[in-house]
Amino acid sequence: MLKATIDADILKESIDAISALVTECRLHTDENGISTRAVDTANVAMISLLLKKEAFSSFAATRSELGIDIAKMKNIFGMMAKNDMITLELTDDIHKLQVSFQGYKYSITLLDENTIRKDPNPPTIELPGKVAIPGAELNSAIKAAAVVSDKIALGIDAAKQIFFMAAEGDTDHIRREFGKDEVSFINGVEAKSLFSLDYMKDMGKVMSRAEEVEIHLGIDHPAKFSFNIAGGNGHVEYLLAPRIEAD
């Protein structure tokens, strides 16, 4: 069972965060809120999203699993305006989600959750380098890098206490360094890994809205991007596998 009311903007923010990586996901509901964890088809990136019940204006749910067609949701909610209130209702027929806003009533057929990839286990990865940076700054650097290359290096220079983002193209390169005055070094140990900008661009758009994004890095390891949504009542984590250049 699910019966909830939520601000359109928060719902959109959540769907955008998921749709940056996957087109469908399993949504779990329980009395504390909703959550999902999904890996993209190429197994390169993972999203974990949690929306606490406090993110909703009203929320009541029991434990259940919903197969959500994210691409379809994105289209449906594309026409919502900011501050619209949306009600979501899942009755006993667990294959139809009733959604209403602005006087529209949708009955949305859910996906058979058995056809969606099983939830990945939460990975345990040691990523010692930790910095926090404003989302808008992160996204700007990603966009700048995308002009010259299809991959971007993220790293921490421990000696200089600098967080850097750098991209090498065939002919051009770009480097942006952030000192202590711009980012906070939670743990400024040496780190550097290379990532695909195809993924970073989509994730960057979503992260640009976050006041602060915590980045966890290692050496040739995945990166974790962790940030709040829904005014602190929700949380997103992206995990992105690195590209490793052949020697």
Place this chain on the structure above:
Amino acid sequence: MGVALRDIIVEYKVPVTWEALPGVAAVDAHNALYQFLSIIRQPDGTPLMDSNGRVTSHLSGILFRNASFLERGIRPVYVFDGPPPDFKQKTIEERRRVRVQAGVRWEEALAKGDTKEAYKQARSSSKVDREIIETSKKLLSLMGIPCIEAPSEGEAQATHMVMQGDASYVVSQDYDTLLFGVPMLVRNLTISGKRKIHGRSVTLNPEKVTLPGVLKGLGITREQLIQIAVLIGNDFNPGLKGIGPKTGLKLVKEGSFEKTLREREPDFDPAPVIDFFLQPPITSEYDLAWHPPDTVKIEEMLCGEYNFSVERVQKALEGIVGKAGQKTLDKWF
């Protein structure tokens, strides 16, 4: 092999671009494997082989073709033949005879040093045997591509999947598929690109044939198209000597199908063949799911067991998995 409808269908073949093809493609597996085996050969006709002399042409075809399908947003599902209907026995025996004969001629041509003839005969000697099928299925499943067993003919099952809305079109070189009622048949997908025909190198591009287009163009019904196939011969009956597609079309259009058969082959009852095309054994129980390729196991199989070049295999897999050097999260889970 198949049915010689080409002459009357050629007008209704339409070139199709790769951009128009994303979606689920139901591939006639036997046909695709046969194409790989017959085409992927060295100039003297020797197929690709590993150090133990095992044929690997089909594995090469499966890897590189599917990598390019997936990269272009085409999700293939391979439909394998089940047991053939009894009346196909003759065709199967005839094919075996042709194949064995071609094998002998291939060796003769090689002995004479006639490479061109050797290549031609070698192609005709291709055989999709159990070993080929099993290794193909293994590689396909490692690539995360679904394989389906048809209750009988693969083309019929593939057609059914298109009718069910689970696939967008059938991929096969054979026009038989049209007789089973497929709305859209796409050709040259498993062989497109540069190919040697009669010693000349030509570029083959994908083309589509739609059943409504063919029927409308010829001014006949699907039942009549099947009648033509019965007259000219197909996988299930040898047809009448001297009747080709054009004569067949004329006879069927003037309503002389039954009369012609009565006069020429009074003992032949076409009903089982016609019924088979109209209502072939099919199943609606199949599972369609694509998974990311198991790159480690694919490398183990192709490079470890069959001597493929690591570099080439990795390059093909990159297209599916992502850009060069892109790691997957698997390693950290």
